[in-house]
Amino acid sequence: MSEQLISGWGRVGVVGQQISSDDLFGLTQDVSLCRGLGRSYGDSSLPASPGMRVACTTLADRLLHFDPSNGRLRVESGVSLRTLVRLLLPRGWFVPVTPGTSDVTVGGMVAADVHGKNHHIDGCFGSYVDELLVRVADGRVITCGPANEPDLFWATIGGMGLTGHILEVTFRMSRIPSPWITAESVRLDGIDTLLDELHQSSSEWPFTVAWVDGLAAGTKLGRGIVYKGRWSEQTFGRGSPMEPNRVPAVPFDLPHWALNRWSVGRFNDGIYLNHGSRTRAYMQSPYEFFYPLDSIGNWNRVYGRRGFTQYQCVIPERHGQEGMRQLLQYLSEKHANAFLCVIKNCGDEGHGMLSFPLSGMSAAIDLPIDRDTQGLVDFFNEWAIGLGGRIYLAKDAFTRAEHFKVMEPRLPQWESVRRQWDPAHRIRSAQSVRIFGDPE
Amino acid sequence: MNCIVLGATKGMGRAVSRALVARGDRLCLLGRNQEDLNRTAQDLHVRGELTTAPETLLCDLGDPDTFSTVLDAAVTALGGVDLMVVTAAVFATQDGLDQDPGLARRLMQTNFVNTIEYCEHASQLLLSNGGGTLCVFSSVAGDRGRASARIYGSAKAGLSTYLEALDHRYRRQGLRVLCVKPGFIRTSMTAGLPPPPFAGNADDVAGRVIRAIDRGDSVVYAPAIWRWIMLVIRLLPRFIMRRSNF
Numbered sequence: 001m002s003e004q005l006i007s008g009w010g011r012v013g014v015v016g017q018q019i020s021s022d023d024l025f026g027l028t029q030d031v032s033l034c035r036g037l038g039r040s041y042g043d044s045s046l047p048a049s050p051g052m053r054v055a056c057t058t059l060a061d062r063l064l065h066f067d068p069s070n071g072r073l074r075v076e077s078g079v080s081l082r083t084l085v086r087l088l089l090p091r092g093w094f095v096p097v098t099p100g101t102s103d104v105t106v107g108g109m110v111a112a113d114v115h116g117k118n119h120h121i122d123g124c125f126g127s128y129v130d131e132l133l134v135r136v137a138d139g140r141v142i143t144c145g146p147a148n149e150p151d152l153f154w155a156t157i158g159g160m161g162l163t164g165h166i167l168e169v170t171f172r173m174s175r176i177p178s179p180w181i182t183a184e185s186v187r188l189d190g191i192d193t194l195l196d197e198l199h200q201s202s203s204e205w206p207f208t209v210a211w212v213d214g215l216a217a218g219t220k221l222g223r224g225i226v227y228k229g230r231w232s233e234q235t236f237g238r239g240s241p242m243e244p245n246r247v248p249a250v251p252f253d254l255p256h257w258a259l260n261r262w263s264v265g266r267f268n269d270g271i272y273l274n275h276g277s278r279t280r281a282y283m284q285s286p287y288e289f290f291y292p293l294d295s296i297g298n299w300n301r302v303y304g305r306r307g308f309t310q311y312q313c314v315i316p317e318r319h320g321q322e323g324m325r326q327l328l329q330y331l332s333e334k335h336a337n338a339f340l341c342v343i344k345n346c347g348d349e350g351h352g353m354l355s356f357p358l359s360g361m362s363a364a365i366d367l368p369i370d371r372d373t374q375g376l377v378d379f380f381n382e383w384a385i386g387l388g389g390r391i392y393l394a395k396d397a398f399t400r401a402e403h404f405k406v407m408e409p410r411l412p413q414w415e416s417v418r419r420q421w422d423p424a425h426r427i428r429s430a431q432s433v434r435i436f437g438d439p440e
Numbered sequence: 441m442n443c444i445v446l447g448a449t450k451g452m453g454r455a456v457s458r459a460l461v462a463r464g465d466r467l468c469l470l471g472r473n474q475e476d477l478n479r480t481a482q483d484l485h486v487r488g489e490l491t492t493a494p495e496t497l498l499c500d501l502g503d504p505d506t507f508s509t510v511l512d513a514a515v516t517a518l519g520g521v522d523l524m525v526v527t528a529a530v531f532a533t534q535d536g537l538d539q540d541p542g543l544a545r546r547l548m549q550t551n552f553v554n555t556i557e558y559c560e561h562a563s564q565l566l567l568s569n570g571g572g573t574l575c576v577f578s579s580v581a582g583d584r585g586r587a588s589a590r591i592y593g594s595a596k597a598g599l600s601t602y603l604e605a606l607d608h609r610y611r612r613q614g615l616r617v618l619c620v621k622p623g624f625i626r627t628s629m630t631a632g633l634p635p636p637p638f639a640g641n642a643d644d645v646a647g648r649v650i651r652a653i654d655r656g657d658s659v660v661y662a663p664a665i666w667r668w669i670m671l672v673i674r675l676l677p678r679f680i681m682r683r684s685n686f
Contacts, residue, residue, distance in 0.1 A: 004634070019631060019632060020628065020631035020632070021628045021631055022449075022450050022451070022454070022627075022628045023476075023628070059451075059627065059628050059631070062479055062480065062482070062483035063482070063483050063486040063487060064479060064482050064483065064486070065482060065486065066486040073486075076479075087486075087487055091489070
């Protein structure tokens with residue numbers, strides 16, 4: 001078994017052994033962690049220490065049962081969201097919740113309890129999961145659900161794969177009236193109008209999100225575009241949308257200076273100015289609406305070898321708007337290279353014990369890694385703690401254990417369930433060593 | 441088309457089965473493990489929106505005495521046969537085989553002797569059903585004697601030669617024999633090996649194989665680039681091959 005560099009989407013890796021098989025039951029007998037397509041940004045899916053063995057689930061991609069009368073689907077955990085969309089969109093079904101990329105496995109969607117543009121009304125993916133088949137640390141395979149071993153179930157939803165290896169997932173797909181999205185977008189020239197628009201449109205639109213120019217400052221602070229969408233009732237004679245061809249992948253690492261404040265600033269100007277000041281209404285394929293970056297293979301290479309991270313936090317409703325304003329202000333004052341910035345309003349907290357979203361505003365900011373990143377993340381974490389906010393583990397690579405503990409009052413409950421099923425913390429990741437103090 | 445796939449549960453067999461189901465072909469799946477066959481049949485059932493899951497039958501390439509019974513049962517279940525696909529085989533690295541002479545013997549027996557015996561049964565069945573296609577997965581490893589694939593490669597070389605001969609013998613009677621030569625493909629078979637440049641994935645191979653079946657080709661490399669890579673490798677003089685480690 002050869003050792004290789006294993007990294008997440010942010011491209012900072014650990015040397016370890018990655019084994020792979022289409023037989024998940026055999027594969028998971030002696031591994032410290034399962035990982036899927038490696039789209040978590042930080043160290044969630046990385047071996048706890050160099051040389052440790054992790055299992056890649058992506059060859060376990062069988063669909064085991066589908067009931068077209070109610071949309072219930074049972075799958076092996078390595079099946080990708082891309083596959084599900086390709087197969088089921090033309091038949092009038094879509095996942096109830098989707099993250100911003102389809103290059104994730106269903107197992108990963110459960111482990112991170114992913115949320116999407118519809119969080120303000122539909123919640124997280126975990127709310128639609130009926131049953132999980134989990135291999136716990138002592139080797140037993142346990143069936144759990146909201147009524148059966150509920151503690152293990154809700155600790156696994158959003159549990160970053162640390163409570164057991166997720167082998168199979170049963171969840172409910174959603175019926176859609178057509179395979180097209182009716183979309184609308186509107187440009188706003190500052191943070192206040194942008195947040196108002198986001199707030200207002202959320203009562204009328206099931207899918208909403210705001211792109212913000214993270215480099216704009218002064219009077220332009222927080223300028224951006226609010227995107228809204230809903231499933232079209234009419235298709236005007238269109239058939240099922242084609243999955244877009246992948247344009248050639250970014251073929252090599254760009255040099256680290258290629259993305260700088262000037263180049264990204266001009267790029268952001270382009271997006272902002274190109275939109276125009278009028279509200280745009282259009283019909284869009286779900287591929288374009290939900291997964292705009294998926295058609296560019298390996299786009300993370302634009303960040304070069306140093307890699308990048310995403311700082312994503314959610315601030316409770318009562319401080320939400322003010323929090324977003326402060327965040328952008330700080331980014332601007334600190335001259336942080338906030339290259340991609342997305343704001344989303346979230347609905348109620350889910351049942352997953354470590355599930356990220358809570359009722360309020362979430363911001364996600366891509367930051368190239370440099371020597372200031374740790375300090376910046378520390379600063380924002382302390383700020384978020386002050387407002388009662390918390391961070392998203394699936395994006396994180398820098399949060400300190402002491403900060404996470406304060407952010408997460410639910411942590412002791414989750415830890416006690418984890419201890420019950422895995423007292424020695426045999427299942428662990430680089431992230432769990434960093435944040436939960438697991439042995440290396 | 442009515443298709444019988446040996447090795448349908450894993451890797452390329454799984455991918456080919458999915459591609460066949462997607463275009464409306466009827467399948468009977470053969471494999472060694474009933475539970476695994478059931479799961480794959482379910483997968484095809486869901487993916488292909490079939491009214492019922494495909495038939496499954498146990499068949500082990502290591503047990504040639506069962507071939508004729510199983511194949512007859514498969515043809516009966518489908519009510520005829522137009523295509524037979526064989527992806528099953530034993531795989532091991534040369535290092536693994538050097539350490540385990542028993543495994544080496546089993547590999548040669550399975551990949552050469554038993555596979556040919558299976559193909560003999562399969563070709564007769566196809567001929568008695570009015571012709572059709574026999575599609576067998578060999579390997580680029582059989583195209584040239586390589587130090588790193590001494591046993592596996594030579595068994596595949598023998599298989600490729602047999603398939604060519606079989607194609608010559610029966611093509612005029614309506615039996616088309618397709619020899620598939622995949623390069624390095626990321627499947628459970630190659631899991632753990634460091635992927636070389638131009639490594640492919642099983643779905644791309646499946647698409648290419650199905651086009652080759654439809655065209656009536658007798659040899660197909662997959663991914664396509666391997667045709668040219670192997671052309672160069674076949675042309676390399678021996679003294680270069682001897683010095684290279686691959």
